[in-house]
Amino acid sequence: MPSATDSPQINPFLPRHLGPSDEEANAMLAHLAFPGDSLIDAIVPEAILDRAAMDLPDPLDEAGALADLRRILSQNEVKKSLLGCGFSNTVTPPVLQRCVLENPGWYTAYTPYQAEISQGRMEMLLNFQTLITDLTGLDVANASLLDEATAAAEAIALAAASKPKGTTAFISETCHPHVIDVVRTRAAASGISLLVGDPLSFDPSEIAGLFAVVLAFPDTLGAATDWTQAVEAIHEAGALAIVCTDLLSLCLLKPPGEMGADICVGNSQRFGVPLGYGGPHAAFMAVKDQLKRKLPGRLIGISIDSQGAPAYRLSLQTREQHIRREKATSNICTAQVLLAVMATGYACYHGPQGLRTVAGRVHEIAAAAAAALTEAGHSLHSKSFFDTLTVTVSDAAATVAKALELGFNIRQIDTTRVTLAFDETTTNDDLKASCRASMPFLGPRRTPRPTPHFRPSSFELPTS
Numbered sequence: 001m002p003s004a005t006d007s008p009q010i011n012p013f014l015p016r017h018l019g020p021s022d023e024e025a026n027a028m029l030a031h032l033a034f035p036g037d038s039l040i041d042a043i044v045p046e047a048i049l050d051r052a053a054m055d056l057p058d059p060l061d062e063a064g065a066l067a068d069l070r071r072i073l074s075q076n077e078v079k080k081s082l083l084g085c086g087f088s089n090t091v092t093p094p095v096l097q098r099c100v101l102e103n104p105g106w107y108t109a110y111t112p113y114q115a116e117i118s119q120g121r122m123e124m125l126l127n128f129q130t131l132i133t134d135l136t137g138l139d140v141a142n143a144s145l146l147d148e149a150t151a152a153a154e155a156i157a158l159a160a161a162s163k164p165k166g167t168t169a170f171i172s173e174t175c176h177p178h179v180i181d182v183v184r185t186r187a188a189a190s191g192i193s194l195l196v197g198d199p200l201s202f203d204p205s206e207i208a209g210l211f212a213v214v215l216a217f218p219d220t221l222g223a224a225t226d227w228t229q230a231v232e233a234i235h236e237a238g239a240l241a242i243v244c245t246d247l248l249s250l251c252l253l254k255p256p257g258e259m260g261a262d263i264c265v266g267n268s269q270r271f272g273v274p275l276g277y278g279g280p281h282a283a284f285m286a287v288k289d290q291l292k293r294k295l296p297g298r299l300i301g302i303s304i305d306s307q308g309a310p311a312y313r314l315s316l317q318t319r320e321q322h323i324r325r326e327k328a329t330s331n332i333c334t335a336q337v338l339l340a341v342m343a344t345g346y347a348c349y350h351g352p353q354g355l356r357t358v359a360g361r362v363h364e365i366a367a368a369a370a371a372a373l374t375e376a377g378h379s380l381h382s383k384s385f386f387d388t389l390t391v392t393v394s395d396a397a398a399t400v401a402k403a404l405e406l407g408f409n410i411r412q413i414d415t416t417r418v419t420l421a422f423d424e425t426t427t428n429d430d431l432k433a434s435c436r437a438s439m440p441f442l443g444p445r446r447t448p449r450p451t452p453h454f455r456p457s458s459f460e461l462p463t464s
Contacts, residue, residue, distance in 0.1 A: 084421025137257025166211020
């Protein structure tokens with residue numbers, strides 16, 4: 001490995017970034033009375049110390065490393081994702097990309113503890129909270145959380161704190177797989193008994209110690225089920241109802257708050273935030289008013305300054321680490337503030353009617369695909385959907401392979417079912433090609449679930 005002093009004029013990266021030179025390292029080791037490799041011998045147990053030389057390629061300078069990475073990346077075959085599962089392609093408005101996503105004034109932001117220098121950021125975060133409460137139909141939202149899976153786990157923790165005698169939580173098997181996995185891990189670490197099952201056959205009155213039930217709307221297979229009656233049964237059993245949702249779908253569908261849900265979680269990625277290989281994306285949590293003091297994460301409120309003018313501040317700070325330390329309910333959320341601002345900017349850019357138009361276009365594409373697949377003889381999992389269709393085919397693996405040939409990644413559920421999840425970037429050509437992938441693999445017909453539960457003031461599909 002070259003030292004930090006090798007060819008400083010030719011390659012300034014080395015002395016700037018590789019730390020001390022060999023001479024400086026030897027001087028420090030001599031001062032500690034551990035010359036050469038003796039410091040490693042003294043620290044690392046012999047049982048795990050590997051003295052064999054590492055088989056590494058020749059070192060590269062910065063320019064060489066970047067060139068090699070470009071060469072490797074150029075081998076990727078980029079497919080269009082129709083995988084869904086809580087992640088969708090989106091169109092980032094250029095003004096947001098240039099002025100927010102690529103602006104260090106926004107992307108270096110930290111939790112705004114100093115209100116006097118953070119008014120702009122707090123205003124955007126308050127707008128995020130307002131966006132979430134408007135769409136979920138609940139009273140209070142935070143700004144923001146890490147991702148949908150950990151937000152669901154945080155919601156169960158909140159429910160456990162609100163129902164201290166509870167011992168058991170239930171989560172629908174139709175939540176996204178990563179949500180179930182994270183919730184299962186967190187429940188085991190917290191001593192919570194977790195049940196995973198079919199919410200349509202689940203009777204909350206039969207479960208002793210039940211304190212929380214997690215439902216999905218729409219679920220991972222695309223079905224959008226009105227859970228109003230189920231929530232009533234959950235409340236009668238003395239438990240809280242938690243709903244994992246897709247934020248864009250709530251521009252058209254009945255919000256969880258109107259179903260009676262106590263807590264609603266999800267992520268805001270499809271509001272203008274690029275996929276980013278799965279993250280980072282800002283999650284959210286909204287709750288009924290009586291649960292607000294247990295709400296994790298930042299909470300922005302409006303106060304007045306010394307001149308009597310409106311001023312933004314962090315509210316209920318007794319929940320925060322810098323106040324209560326180990327008793328704080330805040331969690332790992334600071335890193336997602338940029339993505340919450342991006343989602344807020346996307347909503348402001350489009351406005352309420354613009355968001356409904358985007359959501360309407362997405363549903364229109366999914367409805368067109370449903371009609372084409374049904375006409376071709378395919379069976380759909382549900383007639384109640386927003387953007388995701390689960391299709392029965394004779395050979396799911398072959399269908400996925402065919403989709404790859406046509407330039408799409410689709411999701412395989414089991415040996416006879418695949419899902420197609422559409423988004424605002426889906427074109428008519430994409431629609432035709434993705435449907436063609438499954439046409440050779442017709443499967444048995446199946447009785448669909450009920451029709452969608454749209455708001456009474458249903459949207460109008462765009463004419464173009």
